[in-house]
Amino acid sequence: MSSRLSTSQKIGYAAGSVGTGGFSTVPGLLLLYYLTDELGVAAAAAGLVVLLPKAWDVVLNPFVGSWSDRTTSRWGARVPWMMRGAVLLPLAFAAMFWAPGGLADAGAALWVAGCFLLAATGFAFFQVPYIAQPAELTDDYAERTSLMTWRIALLTLAILVFGAGAPGLVKAGGDGLAGYRLMGVVCGTLFLIGFGVAILATRNLPTVLRAEPSGGLGEQLRAVAENRDFRVLFAAFVIQALGTSTALAGAAYVAEYLLGAKGMTTVLFVALVAPAILLVPVWRIFAARRGKQAGFRWATVLFLVGAVVMAFAGRVPTWFLLVGVAVAGTGYAGQQLFPLAMLPDTIQADALRTGRLRSGVFTGVWTAGETLGFALGPFLFAMVLALGGFVATTSGVSVDQPQSALTAIALGFGALPALLMLTSLPVLRRYSLTEASLADLAAQPGAR
Template sequence: MSPSDALPRRVRIGYGLGSVATGSFGTVPGLLLLPYLTDRLGVPAVAAGLIILVPKAWDVILNPIAGRISDSSSSPQGRRRPFLLRAGATLAVLFMLLFAGPASSAALGAAWVALAFLGCASAYAFFQVPYVAMPAEMTLDYDERTRLMTWRVAILALAILVSGGLSPAIRDAVGHQHGYRAVGVFVGLLILLGTYGAWRGTAGAPAYEVEAPNAGLRDQLRLVAQARDFRVLLVTFVLQALACGAMLAGVDYVARWVLGRPGASSILFVCFVAPALLVMPLWQAVGARWGKQRGYLAASLLFLLGALFAYAVRTTSLGLLAAAVALIGVAYAGVQLFPMAMLPDTAAADAARTGENRVGVFTGVWTGAETLGLALGPGVYALVLALGGYASSTSADATQSPQAVSAIAIGFALVPAVLVAVSLVPLARYRLDEAVGRRGGRS
């Protein structure tokens, strides 16, 4: 790597701070929005799942459009940076409104959440897509992208830990009536912090300019779909996002109904995220030694084993379940790091081959599919709850049937295990190795 390809530490950290915004928004709705709808507003489980799913499904359409717009934009601040500030600030304000819906009527509260979450998803698209597109333009070096992603994923893990770990505690401390509103304000401020950090920290960062594509969006999507390694990587990541979304949605329910300890949701969540802060350098070393694809495969297998272990010990003790979740957390660091480091390789290889910059379209498709997977996770989990006969209620003293409690555990552990097992099939077909990544070869 030439000195010109090495990014300053300030830029690495600054770029990584954007994960405070993405991690907070990606985590807290997945953790608390479904319980907010079913146990605070009294919305039936299936309807609650649809309310979470529809705005994210909208992102599947919007994200490639956001990528196309950012690909074609220009600014003295950089092609992508102005999007970060405008969209991030809008997202923060809308998030503060998300958990402030009226509790007097389930229908009215559901409508409030649906509209607010749709606005959040739209603003997030114009933050996330330019943000994810930046690494492929900031450096041409294969290993430097991994280092950049290491900072991003480490800060992402910390952001997820803080937002997801503290939000249930804040809700419980403030109380059933106003706790969720306090969560909305807390997370909105975190999003503002991450937005400003990413915008400020990437000022003056390198920007390797490649001609923006001339073809229309439909043609761009068709060409991106023909990139084989991108396609199999995307399928793998979406299946695992679906697994993570289902598991995240189940944390609050498992703590309350399976363990009988509502306050344990923060403990389980911290056990899920905290290991990532410790093992991230280990996964980076695995990638450097064995390659990104093999590292990704190892992390996925570990995630699968952890999910099966969690189901086996679900009713024994909080300690054993926390240990199983911590094992999943170790794997989670790898299944986040490797695909995010592999994505810019596929986009850069396409740009080198075609001479056109389609990185925004690549990342638009990627983030749209990722958000759909994360939204489908709670949706699938809500469906499992409904099949088990889960009873939604506005009362803190509601009870559940044994069948509903079994469904809570199945959706939390067995469903994610099956999804991760299926994801191993496309992952085995990824072929863009280090040598190809270094020279920007065929995708």
């Protein structure tokens, strides 16, 4: 069976990232601000609302992976679960920003937390089997990078469109609660379209490798834990997800309180993500010449350099701050591409060693870590705000923040992400899986 996929098949698969990228972006960018500055929820409580539903995903994702490994249907193992998520996530996302009038503080926090919990569940149902598919659609080392290049290109475009467009939709809806309601409905609809295209594109694709789970979930998780290269890649990725999500959570606060204009949220986001659209193909060329691991390290260094500049937000000229954000965005492109191109390699290595393909369990653990990282980022930023004495407010009411809160915003936006990127570098250096080592595993007696 051919390991090659057509361009239309790659684009169809990649369309699912419109929904996953949008859902990963908008809550991280706007949900904390929506809670503290529109619904009057205190910063610490808002941080918990952002964190706890995502923490549920950390528990749920490995189960979804195991369940999908064992699923049989005329569309294969993955599509039925993707369909569940494609329905649940968009509806719950729209409801999350449709808090009934009059709700504030504790009542508003409970409404948003409940809707976010349902949306996070839908995200798990779609994302876990979706990420499992590349390891099953091709066993070619370079073809996985090509497939991921298309996916990351559309993912990055989605992140840019939703990151820049969601604040614009809020403004177009008149700001305040009405604006957030409009944004929730429009974004939820777009999520549904992206999910639908991916399902239609992959429901009849043949699989080169088929999942062959054995034992209970505990046994499968132990097998995942014993995969050294997966552990290393997973740890580095989660640390970096924590760093990027912390920076994203701070953008709206930097725009309003340090740059003096809410509209700068969109500018900051575009400066971070726009370079990635152009540079993902460049990172692919780099990987072909120097390897995926080297590309991942250099991308991390670039984000680190940009984050150092971001730590001085409000103290350096705006143009210089935007240059720093763009440098971070250059690294961000590679940080999106390389982990997801390397993940199927670790899954194939496990299959070659054990004779069993457990894509769903591996991607369940992976997305659990991704979810945790992107949930803890806004939570950490909220805790930095709380320590800095940030004053929450409600829609239409402005307050003067103390200098300690302004300092906390800058540190959470740049210094903390820089520290996390620095921490991930020695972890990443321990990754050793290459195309040659995979070929050696495949040549061993008893390999799949």
